[in-house]
Amino acid sequence: MIGETVLEINLKSLAHNFEYLKSKIKSSTKVMGVVKAFAYGSEAGEVALKLQELGIDFFAVAYTNEGVKLREVGVTQPILVLHPQSMHFETLIQNCLTPSIYSKFVLDHFIASAEAHKQKNYPIHLKLNTGFNRLGFANQELDGVIEKLRTTKAVQVEGVYSHLAASEDLKEKEFSLSQIKNYEAMSSQLIHQLGYKPLKHLCNTSGILNYPEAHHDMVRTGIGLHGYSNDFAVDAALKPIATLKTIISQIHEVQPGESVGYNRKFIAEKFTKTATLPLGHADGINRIYGKGKNYVSIKGEKAPIIGNVCMDMIMVDVTHINCKEGDEVIVFGPELSAEVFANLAGSISYELITSVSQRIKRKIIN
Template structure:
């Protein structure tokens, strides 16, 4: 967690262990913990070894140790960093430089305290490509969703986004479908409306034939602009009826197909699925 300073009381009440990435945050957290009469509250130290997003610089560790030893409100339970380019061979030299910096700084922190301080730096690509840097823990990210961060291939699909056909209508050639008359038809077509739109996380850039979904296993291109709650797909030549299922992504239409069409990463497609979309979880 990246805590805001206004959330300290909530952290304490629910025993939520924050990452600490700056002296400003650390001092504020210690002050609030002391005010609440709290001792040895677990924290997790973030080091910046090259991402330059959040974290203490490795050279700050001696001062950090001194600050931690001068109080008893909080106690470090882990130290970690984040790899920048572990998925690509072209950055291997930089990744090894990150690992070396983390090794030195984290060892210094560990040796300063009598208790065990866990270490972790590997993300999904790091787990596979830099096993020597797995330390005490690893952080499986996109790999948890069955996607390889190295070549964007699907290792094992774990999620499916699906909906159903609301209505099917016949629309003649030269007519248009959707807002701004963007979906111009060049043939007599069967157009299906499905109840999913950009408010559900279906990216508008997939519209106007750039992307497609699967209707009874066959490709059905998006026609016209994707609307907020509904979009239209071309089901001409597909044997289907109202109520039939529609796959937005899943086993036969990998999420990486969508991310490639959108020139983005699978993470963005997954995290764009809004909270109003019903989730069903299966456990083997």
């Protein structure tokens, strides 16, 4: 009996996924592991250290403080900060983190910070906007970028990259191919003007699988390391690393006409046995998963979530299940995919797994 709600992180499954994804690229192609957002809701330090042990080349995080925490636990590989803010540049430099430079504002301020700290050839990665329209330099800005870089020796371009908007959706293949074409043209222009060749990287997990011609010098993977690929056929070859488990706190016998939970969103039409579980929307099991849309697994059987999800509790229908208080419950994991769980409510695995609250205990299985 686990006795409490826990998120188990299986590092052997992580290693399996890493090796599977490496099998899809050339041996010379580097791999960047994306471990932002607590490594997609799991445990960033343990995940990063395991990947470092496995020989990964780079890491990526969203924000500077995430990179600092990785340094504090012993991560020594290069760490790209995908969305740095200028107020954190001093901390970024002190921790040998690599900034993604995505606008003139960021470029100007980072060069000023690097010069103030007497840096020479500090590595940066330039982010190109090839159609996502989220972050990145537009094509018409590139001449200005090169002109600015020629005024300083404080920084050096280590990487040039972009991001595919719909690499998992083959109905958008034409758009993805247009992004690849734009990236080729923009990166070639930059490299020609720089006079040296930085690392080129474009593909995310779905890009690795669907666009091998665009692997370049390095690929990035986040969700794939965690056992999901946006393709159920590929998911069968991967292993979800996280299993969210909880227990039955109490069992109720609900008579016909009685209600369960806030706003009486479940009214029993017949005798119903319910189980109350100690996790709710404060733990990442949001209200969208209630009212019969989703289910958990108890003794290998489906137990639908009934009524509204509470902040700290959910109630499930166990009328048909021979269970008792204290029994283990699987919310998602290898037996009940987070992708399936999320899809039932119109969400995606990314949103579900990254929402798992930090108040839930993490248990590392190596």
